[in-house]
Amino acid sequence: MYNDGRAEGVTVAAERILVPLSETVTVRQTVGYAIRSGLERADDLECHLVVALPSDREMPEGQTEVETARSLLSRAESWAREDADSSSVTIETAVLGDEEYLFGPRDFVGTFSEYADDHDIDRVVLDPEYEPGATAGLLQPIERELEAVGLPYEEAPVERPARHEQLIGDGTQQFDRLFAMFWISYGFYLVLGDPTYWFDLVTGAAVAGIVAVALANVTFTFPLGRVRSPVRTVRFGLYVPYLLFEIIKANLAISIVILRPSMPIDPKLTRVNAHVRSGLPLLALANSITLTPGTLTIRADDQRLVVHSLIASARDDLFDGALERAVRFVFHGRESAAIASPRERGDAEIIGGDEL
């Protein structure tokens, strides 16, 4: 190992830390804390700054992600050099996960722990605002997973603007959220009421205003796109008839099986690794799977779905991944819908009942 020679010269063994970075308000402070705390513990510090990418490099969104990651890393490296001053700090930077899709917290931690094993990392310093990819609120699940793999971690104590201010984001984003929330609730109010009656119009506007102010930040935890979000809604409108068709088809298949005197059912537990992101897309997929009779989501452990299937044809449909493609179409557009089926990817398997 390359550290051996150096360890002999210094009495205190070198401390090796891993700092996953993402574009946050506290990333600068996190790097500062990592260097400071590392130097307090040992004279010799090896600081690994990494950025984990959610997407594949091959995908269109992957290329730009790699570039932003590089620029963040080079900035972080210069911050670290600044903080390290004259102390002996080795700084390594790396872009992780550009070869594969990282979806849930478990994928991220898997990548980190692989990297940690390769580089003998002692502990991980986490940015309290850490948000790989666009998914918010990944920190706690990541900490849980880190505990599970036995990698010591620490949250950097950072000073940050109050949560309230952060949620507001920049002005236009906040306006978009309020705007969307207002019209959604106003529309709903008028659907239930009478859109031609002035009293409903006035009270509706008042209620929608209150709802928008109170709930806009709760409803939309992700940034809205002025073009993308309406387009997604339209694509969701296309998805609904397709889902209804699938439901009717599956209902007929199941009804025939139940009514036949021999009842040829063949229940099997299956595990499918879904290639959709956490949050709303995963919810949509898991719900759609359950909604079609014959397949029932038992667990949604990040992207690892445990699905109970009642008959072989329902299982085949699940492994062919038509619903998964449809959900990808809704959230990411037509190009990303064209992916291999779970069966072709090797992401679908039949498991025994004891593996629940």
Place this chain on the structure above:
Amino acid sequence: MIEGLVEAIPFFEELRFWAIVILVAFGLFFTFVSAVGVIRLPDVYSRAHTASQTDTLGAGLALAAVALALGWQNATVYTVLLLFFVFITNPTAAHAIARSAAESGITPWEKETDEEVTSDD
């Protein structure tokens, strides 16, 4: 033109009546199948599959019949909304049942394999 429409109205009324009858009949049929399934199927997981049939097609078709019977008015919108909420809550409930069954350590029923059958003989 207008006379033609007036003549056509009884025909459409008739059509609507039979459409309602057919929708209700199919709704009842799927609800019935679902009830049969709950009785016949072997374990909690497979029963959860068929229980969701009542919600999706049973309630779906019955509500479609209601919407058709009410015609074009405000209450029709409510039935469509009702259907929408049923479609959101049904998988959530089915998943909750299946998940709690899994948490309680219930192993799913599986068809006996051929080996076991021959060894029994």
